[in-house]
Amino acid sequence: MASIVKRGKSYSVVYYQGTGKKRQQVWESGLSYSTAKSRKAQIEHEQATNTIPPVETKDMTVSEFLYEFIEKYGLKKWRASTYDGNNGLLENYVHPYLGDKKLRSIKTKTVDDYYHFLETEAEPATNMGKPMRDHITAATIHDIHKVLRCAFNLAVRWEYISKNPFLNATLPEHHEKERVILEPEQILKVLEFTNRPEYYDYYLIHCAILIAIGCTVRGGEIGGLQWDRVNFEKQIIHFDRAIDRVSKKNMDMPKMNILYKFPNLYPGTKTTIVLKQPKSDDTIRDVDVPQSVLNALLVLKEMQDKLKKELGSDGYMDYNLTICQANGRPIMTEHLNKRFKEILTEMNDPDMNPQEIVFHSLRHTSATTKLLMSGGDYNSVMQAGGWSNLEMLTRRYGKHSFASEREKLAGKMDEFLDGKGISEPQKNEKDEADSAEQVLQQLIKSNPELLIEFARSVQNANKK
Structure with missing residues (x-):
């Protein structure tokens, strides 16, 4: 059983965990009344189904868990560049600030405070070859969040914690800057x-x-x-x-399929240039x-x-x-x-x-040009570019437009506003026969997400 205790203006959920000499009282504080009621019901359900994390994980720190996460998940799932990048984020921004905290003490409020601290007070890590920043960028905080959300999802699966505090965390506003391309x-x-x-x-x-x-x-x-x-x-x-430069310590990673190692010109280097799959x-x-x-x-x-x-x-x-x-x-x-x-x-x-x-x-530029020249043939462009799904192509690569095409569209709008009506391209017999296909292409070009949903529906239908 669990109980709700009012402390000042907030509420705490109190319950016991463990058996015998290891039986301990646990307080989860700083909750609103509705949250406390929801948490109480969840705890009692976990007690009834015996899914509360074991007592031995109670004293595990965030750092202890993250090192285990890297060993049992990161090494198997990540490629070398992702492994190095995520490790760097954890070492620079997570272990120094959250590492000593108990894993089970991390709540959504803890995460919100942590992100606020990173955004306003924490010092950015130095990056050789790049200018020093005054503050940690929102993009970096979003990258940290992706790693920690994944890690704490695994902590729930491993039954170290009952819920992931990163799922409802408040992130700083961040809009990915659209890449500038050549016409x-x-x-x-x-x-x-x-x-x-x-x-x-x-x-x-x-x-x-x-x-x-x-x-x-x-x-x-x-x-x-x-x-x-x-x-x-x-x-x-x-x-x-593909050619890549990888750390020598990552050469034996499961995701690293090396075809050839180029000889190093200088001894004692930490990296090697390789041809890899x-x-x-x-x-x-x-x-x-x-x-x-x-x-x-x-x-x-x-x-x-x-x-x-x-x-x-x-x-x-x-x-x-x-x-x-x-x-x-x-x-x-x-x-x-x-x-x-x-x-x-x-x-x-x-x-x-x-x-x-x-x-x-x-x-x-290449993807945008091919989509324009093909009349929106996403499948052919996706195959040529080696994308595994349409979502990446439509949302990142196919969202650009060229100035010349925008000018043509503005010219057509001028004609419309001058009372000349909507100009349509001349059609031949083949155009008439393919009118349905053209309509579909236009719909796809105006709403790429439509194509994604259509493809998913076809895949689901084929599975039945």
């Missing part, structure tokens, strides 16, 4: 500027941009592309690997490649063959990489990004800000 006309300017076959450095980034735009791929996939994956005859590139099976795919991209790659291959002869086996390290440094060594995503920004700076175009645009922006 198609701007992409063509960059391609024209870098189309210099006489300079390997320029032409390499030229080909990397062509692959990113033509194939809708990630930077790691571009750096990991090898020549035997390029089928010039069938005009297909097979993407089944990509994020998921959906990422492994064949992508149809525009002929213009293949033509540029043929020129690049001739340049690399010439470099091999000039530098010899001692000077050129041949790993069969398509996009690589002039000596054959791999080129990382951060290096592609740095060189891309240098190109934009060199171009000095007032409409292209190198501070706002990154190499990964090309993937967004």
